[in-house]
Amino acid sequence: MCKQWTGQAPVSYESSHAQERKRNSKQQYSSGYSLQRILALSRPKESKQIWLTSFGPNLRWGHQDMMWPLPKAALHKRPTQRLMELTKPKRNFQLNTLKVNRPEFVYSCGRNSQIWEVGRSALESRASERVLQLALPKNPPKEYKEDRLQHQYSCGRVSPIWNVPIRAQTCKERPRTAELAKSKRPHPEYVPNSEVMTTINPTALKAYCTMRVSDLARPKSRGERPFIDSRSPEESIWKVSMPARSATASPRVMEMAKFKGYADGYVANRSVQWPVSRATRRALATPRQEQLSAPIVRASMDHVQFNPDAFLVSEAAKKARCTPRLEELSHPIQR
Template identity: 45%
Template sequence: MATLQAEYERIRDSGRERLLQLSQPKEPKVEWYTSVGPHVRWGTQEMIWPVKPEALRADSTERLETLALPKVNFLKGDNINRSQFFYSCGRSSVLWKVRDSAKRSTSTERLNILAEPKRAHNEFKEDRNFRKYTHAEKLTFPNIPQFKYSCGRQSPIWATKSMPSGGGDREYTSELAKHKRPHRDFKPEKPIQTTIPHAALKAEATERLLTLSTPKPRPDGPFREPDWEVPGSAKNATASSRCLELARPKPAVDGYLLPRDEQWGVTKAAKRASSTGRIDELSRPIVRATMDHVQFNPDAFLVKPLALKGAFPPRVEQLSRPIER
């Protein structure tokens, strides 16, 4: 603590105020009305609650000493302190070496019962494909036919029955064995390179083809300038009546009114106008009582005298009766 105080004074004397500001611990954002317990300053090694001297001098009980004992390690030999990566993914096999005493031991009667495979139910019915075989043919299959398709069992391909001598393929079997034929309108793909016939290689172009293949002739110049003089007769020419008629713009429709301006002046009559009594009545705001007066109503639960003297009709009395079930 004295060393920290000396370092604090050295930094303060050296003028490094910014470093001194950053070295201060973070202030807790806790209000006085939500704080519970003593004030703990961040960055210290002090305990929240002081330990009593009686607790420091107290001795542990027999139960605590029993719970404090480490767990007994039953592994012996090479298996003591087995590394953690022994059980991780991608490591060597976790199958341990079998002891010689375990190899010479014999299984108990209970283990022999547990090692027996699960038997089929008494009302179990075999697959219909399995029923068509005779008893002699069934002997070639496993004792439990449902094992045939389970995981890790033998191949589901059954043994082929011996064919009679001189037997051949049936006509229907031979027809099914043929591959699928293409459609009668099927055309094979064309080769990538087209073969040019010898007549086309020895042919000569006609006169018409030579004429069409000749490039278009273009003169070398001189060309007319982009600007040229206008003759005087063109300048003195007058437009005909037909041209003047076509040059007229399209007139507007009869009765067409131009659009009004965005701003227009208010008339003097509108300025001197006054509102009627009805308009003044509608323009008055609605005066309502404040919420303090509305919520505080001392007569809210009082029954009016007329209600105390009133009598309900027989229909209301009939409806007020509970339903009898």
């Protein structure tokens, strides 16, 4: 029998389970359904991911509770002079001075018509000839011909882009025009998406679940942690019976437990490191090997660029004649 610790006294899980089953069955047969079961199923499923990622106290986000409880001594303790000095706000050096920034609403979406206030002398003053000349819009060239009015394509355009004549408005519809105006039909085998809310049959709404279904729908009772605290660490999660502990495997089980062997002729991979013989360590290279291992020594560019004979063409190269194939390849492609 499994027992669960509730904080006060050990309670038998099977006895409480049987009492709840009887209570639900009485209410189920009296009204046709169990209200407590519906409320239990309507609760959202809790995420167990926090069990695997946190090892401290079980915290829930969304409130202002402290992670660790504060002692009463810390609540009644007075701050030091240094803490009181650090809690003072930063001083605003622009107060009571002429260098005060403009209010925030000047640069926000709710600003007035002008960004900052304009003086009366500026409002009553008259613009000079130069200012009036600069305020004139740019004139288009003489060869420019306006196709359509610009306001028709702006935000304040009228409903039609251009004027429709009365004959076009009163003309009869052609069969070809009506055929082209039809929307494209879907494929004959096209199946539309199912609705989000499915309609439930009235008989299914009035039906009540059996005792077996209610037993299977009941969630498994677990603790607040992903481990069992009611046992010692050496015990197994599931109890193993004594006959299972003392049972011996059959010959068939022993045969099936054997690992798969290697095929005939299998050769394992050669190790990365292998020992080098002493004769190889004491061997001396031949003169030919030393000659081949010597690097090619070329002159540096500092000496080549000062060589006056670096780009001289030999006499044999001057008197050489190209082959017919080279002469054929040297002709440009005619397009």
